[in-house]
Amino acid sequence: MSAETLDELFMVIKDRKENPRKESYVCSLFDSGEDRILQKVGEEAVEFILASKSSKREDIIYECADLVFHIMVSLGYKGIELEEIYKELKKRRK
Template sequence: MAHEQTLEELYAIIKGRKETPKEGSYTNYLFDKGLDKILKKVGEEATEVVIAAKNEDTQELVYETADVLYHLLVLLVEKGVPYEAILEELASREGVVSKTAERKAITDL
């Protein structure tokens, strides 16, 4: 069985690309274009996840989810947010009961 890459490992690879650019790298293309390009891609990929989820093809959903996760990791690296900060935030939510009444309603979809 092939080695399964974790999101943490992918984050480290992306961070390495930022620190040591590789010619022809799509990741470096995103870093070179800057924050606005990265944000545009995150938005596009998130929208594609929503569309894929409405379709019957679960493989499309898997593909688009991988794309959005990758672009989110690029964004975190660009903004200097360590991967561990995300893990810590998720861990802090473990066992926390959220009341839907406390959340602002989403009205503009």
């Protein structure tokens, strides 16, 4: 697993935006709009925090993956590329 995995997932998210599929969870979020997407990001953030407090490694990993996924959906909705996030993180290393 690497940043490549995130890139591949983000490509799927962008594809769902450009080529909607009725059965797609991502498409259902896009159709619901920004408020619903941000609500999901908030819910997943809370679930990640609660999992982190529980100290169960598997729960933390699971909830982190959910949070990252929903953040990526939000970025895709706004037309922000992952590369822009990578560049920002790289700037902060200096």
